[in-house]
Amino acid sequence: MTQTRTAPRPTIPAPEKIPIRLTVNGVEMQLKLAPWTTLLDALRDHLDLTGTKKGCDHGQCGACTVLVDGRRINSCLTLAVTKDGATVTTIEGLATDGALHTLQQAFIDHDAFQCGYCTSGQICSAAGLIAEGKAKSADEIRELMSGNICRCGAYPNIVAAIQQAMGQS
């Protein structure tokens, strides 16, 4: 039962790094990346934008949520090279001129986090949710935020914070 079963793999040469262009939080960035670099790793390891968190790295927890061309996605399941030319907004890009984004302020007002590890993803996901305009009720917010896990269990306060921000947007 413990025997590892893996078929022999063909050996392939290390690929050339691929030049790509991303506009991240309003700044155009030129990068050269191996094709397997995820957008999450490109942000954290190549652009030093460590606000976006690596949780499960399998698209199950939502900690890595960022906005690509205005839509919320899991950056851990996105190859950076496939997003050449895209506009990316991370948690670092939400505040304007030192003023917190309404969602950031609402999360503070409602104490919508404990350890804070999921919070960047929660806030970016909520920004996507508000832009989508499909959630009206608390039930709908809960359903459409279900891709963001909070192991501290701050969900009631997260929903309250999003409701406050929705009222202001």
Added chain:
Amino acid sequence: MINFQYSRATDLAEAVRLIAADPTAKFIAGGTNLIDLMKEEVEHPTRLIDISRLPLKNIEETAEGGLRIGALVPNSDLAYHPLIEQRYPMVASAILAGASAQLRNMASTGGNLLQRTRCCYFYDTATPCNKREPGSGCSAIAGLNRGHAILGTSDACIATHPSDMCVALAALDAKVHVTGPAGARAIAMVDFHRLPGDTPQRDTNLEPNEIVTAVELPARGFAANWTYLKIRDRLSYAFALVSIAAALELEGDTINEARLALGGVAHKPWRDPSVEAALRGQSAGRSTFTSAADLLLRDAKGFEYNAFKIGLARRAIVRALMQAAAGTPQSQPNKKIR
């Protein structure tokens, strides 16, 4: 992650040419399942061909009164498209019952069809799995099989097909348009996915160098009497233990036409024409629906941990048909099942 080369296809002909030139290459669109499987070293393509920029992102009305959905339409765009919401609410509901908002923004229509089972042994490269390594054995048959199939299983594999969208597409008689080196063809949705038999490594009847280009919905959308009822271990963002796509066409209480497809119970969306034939002409109601459920589950076979699914499916079928008959489809945000 594993080492691989990357190419970007600029048109459909180039995509087909690139895939035919490299037997260990794979297409990538949304990547939500493939990237995960590559991180787990379950899939190990030597080249990814990026098709995400191909012009397959339109939803168009067909001459027959249906809709043709480009293979690269994101799941969320499809679910919220006005024509889908109005004419095919079952498709919208099934899509919104699956995955998360982020994943639905990424995942493509064609990729949803091609996602692989979430059987834990398929993912665990330390254990035998006939789907991952043909001939190595099935770890699920005598293993942790709570989520596994109860219909159409084989001695080689008891995995389930994971999609919600495909269950609705199967119920509605959708067609899958594909193209490849031998040209274009259409495959009925009910024939697109396979039962495991002794070749569980093949999930679908797509040929190796073919690409899904579109999904076509026929005119009939059953927008009056339908439901998509999904039963799972938590209220959202989980794969189905059992899901039911049910649609009825009623004249008074009499059933003129019935559609019933199940998810979470088999290696493909499960449809049984004999059950739908038996429903036609009957009076809509609990006793009719209970007989239909018993007929559909006549050959169901449970394993050590999933036998509960037979009773669950029986009750879910009856409940779903009641919801469809009453014109009160299951709400996805409000989890109360009525």
